[in-house]
Structures are given as C-alpha cells and as structure tokens.
Amino acid sequence: MADRLRVAIIGAGGIARDVHIPNYLKCGKKVEIVAIADVVREKAEELAKNFNIPNVFTDYEQMLAEVDIDAVSVCTPNKFHYPATIAALKAGCHVLCEKPPAMTVVEAEEMAYEAEKAGKILTYGFHYRHAPQVEVLKRFIDAGELGDIYAARVIAMRRRGIPGWGVFTNKELQGGGPLIDIGVHMLDTALYLMGYPEPDTVFGVTYQKIGNRPGVGIMGAWDWKNFSVEDMARGMITFKNGSSILLEAAFAANTEKIDEMSVTLMGDRGGADVFPLKIYQEKYDTLIDITPSYLPKKGFHELEIERFVDACLTGREPLSTPKQGVRLQQIINGLYKSAAKGEAIKLGEKGKE
Known part of the structure; x- marks a missing residue:
C-alpha cells in the first residue's frame, strides 16, 4: 500500500480553490499536490503560488505526460468532465470528478468503462452523501427501520439564487x-x-421565467441577456422496483424560503426527512418521531476528499461508483429530453441520449 498520493488538479476555478485543494492539504503527509492545469494560465499560477503547487500547465494532457501523478481532481465546467476524466484514467490516474458525471449518458458510460479497463478509481463529487445526517439515516435504513422505501421527494430550490x-x-x-x-x-x-434502483420512466418539465430578465440576485448579478438554461425544473421518476421520486429544482422561484435543500423518504415501516434529520415511525401503537441529539460536525467536502484519498491508497471502493453515475446521468438527461419533447421518456439500462 502506498503511503502518499501525488495529486493534480484540472481546472483552477472556485471549486478547486475553495474545496479540493484546501481539503487535500488537510490530509497532511498522505497527499502531495504536484501540479495544476487550467486553460487560463494566470488562474493556475495564482493557485500554484497560494498553495505552493510546483507545476503549472495550460494543457492537462501535457501535465499528465510530464508529471508523476497518482490521482486527479477534475474541477472544470461540466462540458469538460468527460475528456479530462478519460485522459486521466488513460494516464493511469485515479479520478475524483466534480458532479454531474458528464453531459450525456454515453459519456458517463465510457467514463465507467475506462475506469474499469484501467483498474482505477473513478468517483464523483456528491458531497451530501458524506453528511452526518445521511450517514446516520443510512444505518437506520440498512437495519430495516424504514422497510421498503417506495416513495421520495427531493427539493433543491432557491428564491433568487442564480x-x-x-x-x-x-x-x-x-x-x-x-x-x-x-x-x-x-x-x-x-x-x-434508496439503494440506487434502476430507473424506468421519467417525465420532466422545465421553465425559463425569471432568469432571462433583470432582477434581484442574492448570489450576485447574473448575465440575464445570455441566460440559456432553465431557472426551474420539475419531474417524476419511476423505477423498475416500483418506487418513485418527485423532484423540484430551481435557481429562481417565487417561494417563501430563500434556499431549500431537502430529501424526504417514505417506506412501509418508517419515513424520514434528511435535512434536518427526523425519522417517522409507528411503534407500540404510537406514532413517534426520532431526532438525533448530536451529529458530528466534520465538513462534507472534507470527508469526501479524505475518503477519496483513502480509497486510492487502500483500494477500497469509493462511496460513489461509476455505475451509479451512469444511472444518475440517465435520469438527468431523460428529464431534459422529456421536457423538450413534452412527454414521458422510457429509459433503458444503456442510454443513448
């Protein structure tokens, strides 16, 4: 087992500066950040100077060829997740790629294939999995406390958070x-x-009602003239095991809460809200609610990086796997396709969107 991981960063934006690099440094002697690449050299040089990274590149292919690297963090815009990840895997590196996996299902499938072919770890930046609320609830679920989880609701809504x-x-x-x-x-x-069930059918709708005009922005002024994405998406996903999820996501919506990130699960023996954690059950002829009195406070991102490093050094399977990444990409792309066509979309195990 190796005792130190030589890490390189692809992409010198905020997620690299504020999340990946600082949390790699918290790993101490287990990690050495050896290189950084960004198409804007000045950005890469700034981070290299601030964090004492010895090698700077504008071409990550050149970086992978010239520097001895064990693992790579891909911190680019979504469009470049696929080529950067494929290049790193082919260069013999483990990869932590920021979410989402890719732009298309085919890309996610090829990333999973290359990771398996190379015998390298590929995992994704789903840091909420590392939240203490999620870890506690997972233990309850694994012990059967919720029974068969057949329904869920997920919300990621901002009032004016473009x-x-x-x-x-x-x-x-x-x-x-x-x-x-x-x-x-x-x-x-x-x-x-829910155990990452296999998706069956999705139905989605998207809206662009607020982002394409001037307005109040609590996350800074956005470029409304070039706003080319949805500001709200809604959808329903059904799975081959009979379960279902209702989803709402918005950068901007006229709702009371400024920001809401929540997951609700419903099983035949219990249910739960995750953020904050509360479990709902019926026991001894009584309806009861369970809330934890204490949860660890270690940062989600810190745990994500720490566990990636541990997986690379020990060979343990990461919490987020390439197969799960493919299924997630199927759902995301299916919802967008459904919204564009105005009809439900049947998903196969192999996606060709």
Missing part, C-alpha cells in the same frame, strides 16, 4: 441549470439512500 459568477447559466458548457447543478445533489442523495 449564480452571478462562473458558467452556471451557460447551457453549452453546463448542459442545463438547477436540475444538473443543485438538483443533482439531492437526487443523488435520495437514490443513494
């Missing part, structure tokens, strides 16, 4: 808006807790 930075409102680079950006987090959390 990002005023980055490329989050650019469909060409991101593939979509709140569904693929924040909705994907709550959807993945629900799927993980």
Whole structure:
C-alpha cells in the first residue's frame, strides 16, 4: 500500500480553490499536490503560488505526460468532465470528478468503462452523501427501520439564487441549470439512500421565467441577456422496483424560503426527512418521531476528499461508483429530453441520449 498520493488538479476555478485543494492539504503527509492545469494560465499560477503547487500547465494532457501523478481532481465546467476524466484514467490516474458525471449518458458510460479497463478509481463529487445526517439515516435504513422505501421527494430550490459568477447559466458548457447543478445533489442523495434502483420512466418539465430578465440576485448579478438554461425544473421518476421520486429544482422561484435543500423518504415501516434529520415511525401503537441529539460536525467536502484519498491508497471502493453515475446521468438527461419533447421518456439500462 502506498503511503502518499501525488495529486493534480484540472481546472483552477472556485471549486478547486475553495474545496479540493484546501481539503487535500488537510490530509497532511498522505497527499502531495504536484501540479495544476487550467486553460487560463494566470488562474493556475495564482493557485500554484497560494498553495505552493510546483507545476503549472495550460494543457492537462501535457501535465499528465510530464508529471508523476497518482490521482486527479477534475474541477472544470461540466462540458469538460468527460475528456479530462478519460485522459486521466488513460494516464493511469485515479479520478475524483466534480458532479454531474458528464453531459450525456454515453459519456458517463465510457467514463465507467475506462475506469474499469484501467483498474482505477473513478468517483464523483456528491458531497451530501458524506453528511452526518445521511450517514446516520443510512444505518437506520440498512437495519430495516424504514422497510421498503417506495416513495421520495427531493427539493433543491432557491428564491433568487442564480449564480452571478462562473458558467452556471451557460447551457453549452453546463448542459442545463438547477436540475444538473443543485438538483443533482439531492437526487443523488435520495437514490443513494434508496439503494440506487434502476430507473424506468421519467417525465420532466422545465421553465425559463425569471432568469432571462433583470432582477434581484442574492448570489450576485447574473448575465440575464445570455441566460440559456432553465431557472426551474420539475419531474417524476419511476423505477423498475416500483418506487418513485418527485423532484423540484430551481435557481429562481417565487417561494417563501430563500434556499431549500431537502430529501424526504417514505417506506412501509418508517419515513424520514434528511435535512434536518427526523425519522417517522409507528411503534407500540404510537406514532413517534426520532431526532438525533448530536451529529458530528466534520465538513462534507472534507470527508469526501479524505475518503477519496483513502480509497486510492487502500483500494477500497469509493462511496460513489461509476455505475451509479451512469444511472444518475440517465435520469438527468431523460428529464431534459422529456421536457423538450413534452412527454414521458422510457429509459433503458444503456442510454443513448
């Protein structure tokens, strides 16, 4: 077993600066960040200077060829997840790719195939899986406390939370808006807790009602003239085991709450809300609610990076797997396709969207 992981970063934006690099550094002697690549050299050089990263590149292919690297964090816009991940896997590196897996199902499938072919770890940045609320509830579920989970509701809604930075409102680079950006987090959390069932049919609708005009922005002023994604998406997903999920995701909607990220699960022996955690059961002829009095406070992102490093060094399976990434991509792309066609979409095990 290796005792140190040589890590490189592809993409020098905010997620690399604020999440990946600081949390790799918290791993201490287990990790050495050896290189960073970004098409904008000045951005890469700034992070290299701030975090003492010795090698800077504008071409990640050159970086992979010239530097001895064990693992890569892919922190690019969504459009570039696929090529960067494939290049890193083919170079013999483990990969932590930010969410979503890719832009299309075919890309996600090829990423999973290359990881298996290379014998390398590929995992995705679904940091909510590492939340203490999720970990506690997963133990309850695994012990049968909720029974057969047959229904769920996921919400990722902001009242006026259109990002005023980055490329989050650019469909060409991101593939979509709140569904693929924040909705994907709550959807993945629900799927993980439900055992990642195989999807069957999706029906989705999308709206662009607020983002394409000026307005109040609590996350900075957005470029409304070039707003090319949905500002709200809604959908229903059914699964081959008979379960279903209702989903709502929005960057901007006229609702009371400024920001809501929530998952609700309903099983035949119990139910639960995840954020905050509360479990609902019927026991001894009584309806009861269970809430934890204490939860660990370690950061979700910190645990995500820590566990990726551990998986790379020990060979343990990561919490998020490539197969799950494919299923999630099937659902996301299916919902967008359904919204565009105005009808429900039947999903197969192999996606060709």
